[in-house]
Amino acid sequence: MMSSDGGSTVMIEKEFPKTEKKKTRFDVIIIGAGPAGYTAGIYCSRARHDTLILSGILPGGQLVNTTEVENYPGFENGIMGPDLMITMRKQTERMGTTIIDDEVIDVDFRHKPFKILTSSEEYECRAVIIATGATPRKLGLAGEQTFGGKGVSYCATCDGPFFRNQEIVVVGGGDSAIEEATFLTKFASKVHLVHRKEQLRASKVMQERAFSNQKIQFHWNSAVTDIIGEQKVQTAVLSDIKSGQKTNLPVGGIFVAIGHEPNTKIFVNSIELDENGYIKLKDHTKTNIPGVFAAGDVHDHRYRQAITAAGFGCMAAIDVDKYLTENKS
Numbered sequence: 001m002m003s004s005d006g007g008s009t010v011m012i013e014k015e016f017p018k019t020e021k022k023k024t025r026f027d028v029i030i031i032g033a034g035p036a037g038y039t040a041g042i043y044c045s046r047a048r049h050d051t052l053i054l055s056g057i058l059p060g061g062q063l064v065n066t067t068e069v070e071n072y073p074g075f076e077n078g079i080m081g082p083d084l085m086i087t088m089r090k091q092t093e094r095m096g097t098t099i100i101d102d103e104v105i106d107v108d109f110r111h112k113p114f115k116i117l118t119s120s121e122e123y124e125c126r127a128v129i130i131a132t133g134a135t136p137r138k139l140g141l142a143g144e145q146t147f148g149g150k151g152v153s154y155c156a157t158c159d160g161p162f163f164r165n166q167e168i169v170v171v172g173g174g175d176s177a178i179e180e181a182t183f184l185t186k187f188a189s190k191v192h193l194v195h196r197k198e199q200l201r202a203s204k205v206m207q208e209r210a211f212s213n214q215k216i217q218f219h220w221n222s223a224v225t226d227i228i229g230e231q232k233v234q235t236a237v238l239s240d241i242k243s244g245q246k247t248n249l250p251v252g253g254i255f256v257a258i259g260h261e262p263n264t265k266i267f268v269n270s271i272e273l274d275e276n277g278y279i280k281l282k283d284h285t286k287t288n289i290p291g292v293f294a295a296g297d298v299h300d301h302r303y304r305q306a307i308t309a310a311g312f313g314c315m316a317a318i319d320v321d322k323y324l325t326e327n328k329s
Contacts, residue, residue: 034061036296039313143227151233
């Protein structure tokens, strides 16, 4: 800058703040931040790999919408789902994992390094762990949101013990619904199975098991069209599909068992999926693309538990460590 003073001109140097370039290259990028993603982050960082977790807009997975979790080891008196996810996140960050709350919108696994595009940045990495989970299919009722974690559930194994000696509803007619209904008879005084059709879609063996269980009552050609309660679920409103007649059914809980949608839409043209959209795995956690791994409900349509998702996260991280060790470039 030029300045005049008494006829003399001097040059004044102005210092501009230096902007630090955002880091976009990592050894490992983990897509998803539920139990699988956080556990994978812990193990990858402990193995001294520069690790990034892209958590998405709502980090924490399904447990963020869960109230009390009493079947995750290490918590004698149980723990609230959101609190468990916050604890996992803090532990993962303490291990040195970078966590960015941004949503992945596209990936390129055709060449190395892999490219991961979010809504605001493009990242590169040598290995990827997909831990995007799965989303339960919902009925589309306002009461599902209102009473989520307060009587409405999508996992009998997770929440069944909370409904001891209560009447509950299970919605669905496939193997999952029959399996959940049968399991819930261990706790409930009665299970009302609500199905939109006149016959079940479940396998013959599963049907025979359900029909022989005196605790299960079937409601054919029916649908849950409303959920009523104050602090928690108190009534399921059933509507007859043919006549439209409504019935108020006093119950303590409603279990929706009409399937899950794996969160794999952005990977459709990048990796191999099965007919239901779940990631196909080869040799434990490996996908069909070398260097791309998967962990948790995004491939596991059988167990769907926080503890099994965490276990798969551990397995994927160990497999990534072996892959990176063997592929230095």
